Amino acid sequence: MDLLDIIGPVMIGPSSSHTAGAVRLGRVGRLVLGEEPRKAKIFLHGSFKETYRGHGTDRAIIAGLLGFDTSDPRIRESLKIAKERGLNYEFLLIDLPEAHPNTAYMELWGETSIARVTGSSIGGGAVLITDINGYPVNISAKYPTIIVPHNDQPGAVAKVTSVLAWHGINIARMSVARQKKGAEALMVIETDQPVDDETFKEIKRLPGITGGFTIPPL
């Protein structure tokens, strides 16, 4: 806990977990998609499912998908703004076994890509992203985070971490997830220093690396 999180954050009400945290979940969804979302199916689980209208959780997630911050007054009007910007959304109710009570699963479509993200709002506005495009992950979005899909072969992780080391970027946490041996895998690296565009481009050019995106601290 941090003193400035106790007298803070500055946020649009009414609930840090159901509003501020929900905005952050939407923002992660937008970052994973990497472009303007055109269509979104948002599945709400648990307390999100029961109370989303009264807490403005729907407006909050859409606001995040539109790229708004937790203190942006446009959160209130986000459903209307979504319409103006051509984002078609739908909220559906779901039961996810063993998921945190405040969990959302998002299916997102842009002009060129599709993304699937599951995340929970775990209290006080903090979030935990648990699944990206079918890969189990564990992302707090408190640190600069890079997410790097790669071919599951020896040396892929070492190449990425040595680029980071070369640029003086310290790794706070890292994990690797894969769906099956030898296929595509996903590297998630949370760092102490932000990974600048040039360094990230260098990583994406490495052999065996098939893409990637970054999530700044939200």
Added chain:
Amino acid sequence: MYLESVEQLIKIAKENGQTLGRMALILEAKDREVPEEHLLNIMRERLQVMRAAVTEGLQGNRSVGGLVGGQALKYQAWYNSGKSLASGVFGKAITYALAVSEANASMGLIVAAPTAGSAGVIPGVLLSIMEEYEIPEEKVIEGLYAAGAVGLVIAFKASLSGAQGGCQAECGSAAAMAAVAATELLGGSPEQAAHAGAIALKGMLGLVCDPVAGLVEVPCVKRNVSAAVQALAAVDLALAGITSAIPLDEVIGAMGEIGRELPISLKETAQGGLAATPTGKALAQKIFGRKEEKNGENN
């Protein structure tokens, strides 16, 4: 900043001849390796958001769930009529606490202090004292650091979350934090400030979190008023030289213990207390009985 107890902060503050608020600011700046001015500016902005939230709450907007809205406006008119029972700081604190809580419930911009659901307490207490006693802004900003430091200790020893500790952890904590800060603003010593915090929190012990329909509306908005008034009464007692038999750190410990023992139905699950009353359930049904919403094609 890492702080284990309020007693520890009092000791350091006294050794350095500082108020709790100023000391907390100094320690926080040292810990973050930033100038104090930088932290003063951050908190100045938050104080401005608190003021703006009062103004917004006095617009009388309805809440998202539709259960609250317009109460701050109504009370302000009563207070301004000169007929209200609460005068001076007390009446203003009631008005402001209502206003900020209603702003929060209607998706207004607020400072979570310590939470969104208890966001009205600290502005209610501090802004009313600031205006009525013409306290300089910088002192109030330091007061917010005193409040934040007490909140840190509560987070460490107990909890600031209704889901973990009930309303005592949210509005109770806010009352204790506000009381400590306000006592210093009015010239009380660090010890008097801690007594005020202890007295305020003792008055809120055991308070459950039982929001109707799970929304931050009923009873949250009016509980912010209860907590603000509780805090002011505690400040007045402490300034009169009345002490708390149980020190603040131990009251905080007791709050944490009580929170753990509270049944889950009374910790923000909307399953017990007021949420489970016939009227509470009927309101929930009315709010959530509406149709699904979507704006696009389902394809």
